[in-house]
Amino acid sequence: MSTEHTAVAPVSLTEGAIKELNKLKDQQEISDDFGLRVGVEGGGCSGMSYILGFDQKKDGDNEYEIQGIRIFMNKAHGLYLAGMEIDFKSGLDARGFTFNNPNATSICGCGSSFSA
Numbered sequence: 413m414s415t416e417h418t419a420v421a422p423v424s425l426t427e428g429a430i431k432e433l434n435k436l437k438d439q440q441e442i443s444d445d446f447g448l449r450v451g452v453e454g455g456g457c458s459g460m461s462y463i464l465g466f467d468q469k470k471d472g473d474n475e476y477e478i479q480g481i482r483i484f485m486n487k488a489h490g491l492y493l494a495g496m497e498i499d500f501k502s503g504l505d506a507r508g509f510t511f512n513n514p515n516a517t518s519i520c521g522c523g524s525s526f527s528a
Contacts, residue, residue: 421476421483422494423450429509430479432500442466447475447482450498451489460492462511491515 425433433448449467452460469475469484476483485493497512 419474419476421478422485422490423483423496423498425478425481426497426499428500428502429498430481432502432509433481437466440466445469447484449484450493451486452492464498464509 436442446466446468449463449465451463453463454460467484470486472486472488473484474487474490476485492515493513495514499510499512501507501510
């Protein structure tokens with residue numbers, strides 16, 4: 413198990429994402445031993461889907477911190493997510509978390525799955 417509090421996280425969070433994540437954490441009364449899991453899994457119309465949710469640390473995870481938010485990421489997922497920006501949109505046309513992933517060679521229409 414590796415803890416990398418001092419390492420730079422391979423992903424970034426916008427101010428909008430940080431604000432929404434803190435709001436969700438407070439509303440759902442998420443305990444401090446949970447962090448934000450960022451990852452990928454097979455599936456979706458483009459081959460891979462993003463994982464984003466509060467979870468406990470697991471074997472094989474690296475841990476990072478972005479402005480007080482603990483980030484857990486499986487070591488193997490860094491290859492697909494390095495440089496990705498997570499944002500939160502709350503406009504009339506769209507509401508939710510968005511993923512700007514420079515490693516994606518194609519994305520589906522809804523933006524929740526990609527291929528690399």
